Amino acid sequence: MATRTRTAKIRVVVAKPGLDGHDRGAKIIARALRDAGMEVIYTGLHQTPEQIVETVIQEDAHAVGLSILSGAHMTLVPRVVALLREQDVHDVLVTVGGTIPADDIPELKALGVSEVFTPGATTQAIVDYIEGAVTR
Amino acid sequence: MRPSDYLMSTQLQSPLDGWAEAYGATPERDTLFTTLSGEPIAPLYTERDVSSEPGLPGEFPFTRGVYPSMYRGRLWTMRQFAGFGTAEETNERFRYLLDHGQTGLSTAFDMPSLMGHDSDSPRSLGEVGREGVAVDTVDDMQTLFQGIDLGDVSVSMTINAPAPIMMAYYVVAAERAGVPPERLAGTIQADILKEYIAQKEWCFPIDPAMRFLGDMIEWCSQEMPRWHPVSISGYHIREAGSTAAQELAFTLKDGLTYVEQAIDRGIPVDAFAPRLSFFFNAQIDFFEEIAKYRAARRIWARELRDTYGAKNPKSWLMRFHTQTAGVSLTAQQPLNNIVRTAIEALAGVLGGTQSLHTNSYDEALALPTEDAVRIALRTQQIIAHETGVANTIDPLGGSYFVESLTDKMEEQAYAYFRKIDELGGMVQAVKDNYPQREIADASFMLQGEIDSGQRVVVGVNKYTEGDNADTPLLRIDPALERKQIDRVQAIRAARDSADVERTLAALKEAAAADTNLMPPLLDAARVHVSEGEIIHALQDVWGSYTETPVY
Numbered sequence: 276m277a278t279r280t281r282t283a284k285i286r287v288v289v290a291k292p293g294l295d296g297h298d299r300g301a302k303i304i305a306r307a308l309r310d311a312g313m314e315v316i317y318t319g320l321h322q323t324p325e326q327i328v329e330t331v332i333q334e335d336a337h338a339v340g341l342s343i344l345s346g347a348h349m350t351l352v353p354r355v356v357a358l359l360r361e362q363d364v365h366d367v368l369v370t371v372g373g374t375i376p377a378d379d380i381p382e383l384k385a386l387g388v389s390e391v392f393t394p395g396a397t398t399q400a401i402v403d404y405i406e407g408a409v410t411r
Numbered sequence: 412m413r414p415s416d417y418l419m420s421t422q423l424q425s426p427l428d429g430w431a432e433a434y435g436a437t438p439e440r441d442t443l444f445t446t447l448s449g450e451p452i453a454p455l456y457t458e459r460d461v462s463s464e465p466g467l468p469g470e471f472p473f474t475r476g477v478y479p480s481m482y483r484g485r486l487w488t489m490r491q492f493a494g495f496g497t498a499e500e501t502n503e504r505f506r507y508l509l510d511h512g513q514t515g516l517s518t519a520f521d522m523p524s525l526m527g528h529d530s531d532s533p534r535s536l537g538e539v540g541r542e543g544v545a546v547d548t549v550d551d552m553q554t555l556f557q558g559i560d561l562g563d564v565s566v567s568m569t570i571n572a573p574a575p576i577m578m579a580y581y582v583v584a585a586e587r588a589g590v591p592p593e594r595l596a597g598t599i600q601a602d603i604l605k606e607y608i609a610q611k612e613w614c615f616p617i618d619p620a621m622r623f624l625g626d627m628i629e630w631c632s633q634e635m636p637r638w639h640p641v642s643i644s645g646y647h648i649r650e651a652g653s654t655a656a657q658e659l660a661f662t663l664k665d666g667l668t669y670v671e672q673a674i675d676r677g678i679p680v681d682a683f684a685p686r687l688s689f690f691f692n693a694q695i696d697f698f699e700e701i702a703k704y705r706a707a708r709r710i711w712a713r714e715l716r717d718t719y720g721a722k723n724p725k726s727w728l729m730r731f732h733t734q735t736a737g738v739s740l741t742a743q744q745p746l747n748n749i750v751r752t753a754i755e756a757l758a759g760v761l762g763g764t765q766s767l768h769t770n771s772y773d774e775a776l777a778l779p780t781e782d783a784v785r786i787a788l789r790t791q792q793i794i795a796h797e798t799g800v801a802n803t804i805d806p807l808g809g810s811y812f813v814e815s816l817t818d819k820m821e822e823q824a825y826a827y828f829r830k831i832d833e834l835g836g837m838v839q840a841v842k843d844n845y846p847q848r849e850i851a852d853a854s855f856m857l858q859g860e861i862d863s864g865q866r867v868v869v870g871v872n873k874y875t876e877g878d879n880a881d882t883p884l885l886r887i888d889p890a891l892e893r894k895q896i897d898r899v900q901a902i903r904a905a906r907d908s909a910d911v912e913r914t915l916a917a918l919k920e921a922a923a924a925d926t927n928l929m930p931p932l933l934d935a936a937r938v939h940v941s942e943g944e945i946i947h948a949l950q951d952v953w954g955s956y957t958e959t960p961v962y
Contacts, residue, residue, distance in 0.1 A: 299651050319960045
């Protein structure tokens with residue numbers, strides 16, 4: 276991947292993979308990140324892993340947050356991570372949010388997900404985490 | 412002071428002024444005295460806050476209940492929603508439920524079925540049979556109800572954008588079992604407006620989607636006298652983060668829009684309105700919820716009688732199903748959710764619901780286990796049989812607070828109606844993202860209150876110690892996805908492809924013209940055309956839908 280243009284603002288893709296329509300959390304996070312001064316690209320609903328990875332690359336994002344409440348996270352997250360690797364993208368922070376059982380979190384982290392936010396995480400905690408963890 | 416002077420001085424100052432003075436002298440707790448929806452609540456309500464008599468149950472405007480006897484005559488229906496894996500697993504669960512005395516079935520479809528994708532579509536990967544049952548063809552529908560007398564049981568199906576397809580599968584499955592459409596009883600959700608507003612499971616742009624559902628509603632009105640072809644749903648609007656007043660207003664306005672559409676199609680209002688039913692959320696703010704249901708009955712009765720000229724009193728009745736609020740459940744200290752659900756269920760009962768689904772305590776973590784589902788059902792049984800709340804009708808009627816909140820809720824709903832009318836009606840308002848934006852703003856505001864600690868959520872932002880992390884969770888066997896993919900592919904291999912092409916061509920022709928789509932859908936169902944194939948054929952004519960999200 277080409278060298279990233281250094282920008283002052285953190286660019287974050289908030290993405291909804293899969294078929295479920297639960298976008299309340301994704302929209303709240305998108306707004307909170309925007310209010311915290313980041314540039315937010317919200318993909319909208321029903322995205323395939325391919326579409327999400329394409330958005331991440333096109334938008335030259337520092338981070339991508341995947342919001343999943345359908346129970347399909349163990350299928351969709353590995354697919355997104357693998358596609359990023361295939362496209363030689365290694366410096367984009369990947370986070371996951373949603374109804375993720377605690378037992379699945381170690382496996383997601385082993386894949387390269389840097390953090391998993393489960394119900395009850397505050398918007399400020401998510402903002403702080405992304406500000407601290409992105410590679411700029 | 413002589414006794415008469417004393418009397419004079421107390422009459423000059425009303426008892427209420429005296430109370431207000433005493434109240435003002437006492438410090439208040441440092442907290443938000445607002446409802447969950449952010450409405451300020453006064454310290455005390457008296458007769459001054461109530462503008463009208465609530466009337467009687469079973470009498471216009473039905474504030475106190477739609478029936479004269481309510482739960483003295485018959486308890487609400489305890490209807491738990493179920494579905495997972497393939498049609499075979501769900502059929503087993505259905506038969507188990509019927510064997511244990513349940514009289515109605517409620518079908519949850521999986522995400523691919525809700526979105527119109529076949530199980531073997533790449534879009535369905537990882538989601539087949541996960542949040543409900545996978546139904547790809549009429550053969551799955553037949554398996555789903557194998558061994559169940561469809562002329563005897565009432566069946567509810569929660570599906571919207573592709574509802575006419577599932578309706579056709581259901582009618583053909585019954586036809587194969589020798590049960591004609593006029594004997595089928597039940598409900599199909601088929602509330603497409605709330606999909607664009609909140610639930611977000613769509614297949615087509617709004618106008619053809621409205622026409623598609625309208626065709627089904629019209630056909631059911633003529634052919635299926637025991638069927639409820641639409642269940643107007645606020646549940647998902649609330650789950651998406653709306654306030655109680657928004658849930659009330661948007662849902663009723665959606666319902667009135669369907670009434671207008673039916674009238675425009677030439678269906679007399681009284682031939683159609685008695686078959687409408689509603690579906691509301693029960694959130695944790697107890698009195699606000701009760702006021703919402705009471706206001707809904709009153710508004711619906713008035714609008715149907717006075718605005719739409721319905722003469723049949725059955726057309727005026729706002730009958731509703733209630734589900735406790737999924738979003739109120741916390742992943743932290745999940746056993747606390749049993750308490751939340753009980754209080755929410757009680758609000759539904761005191762609000763006069765006709766049927767109720769109680770959520771299970773583990774649903775912020777995964778689909779519920781059987782043990783968790785049983786506790787949820789027991790919660791309803793405890794309310795029904797132990798608490799005594801079903802002994803009298805509308806026990807909160809006449810409460811200054813509840814009556815005042817009901818009036819307030821009604822005012823707020825009419826304010827939204829006016830705003831939506833100014834925008835050109837509900838369909839236009841939805842296209843303009845108006846309700847979507849109102850909901851996003853409300854949910855963001857509430858999240859801010861929770862994040863800042865102003866609004867306490869027990870176990871989440873206060874009293875957080877002692878999380879019981881070892882909750883047993885239901886795991887769906889990933890092999891079921893493979894099994895369902897094999898089923899649909901075996902059906903494709905065995906059917907006559909000329910029949911498939913012929914019926915799909917007829918369907919496209921009807922979609923491009925203005926003829927009712929139900930007859931060609933039934934023909935397609937009979938020759939094993941899959942849901943995804945039908946959706947793709949219709950999308951060729953109508954296009955698909957992409958939302959411009961607002962947040």
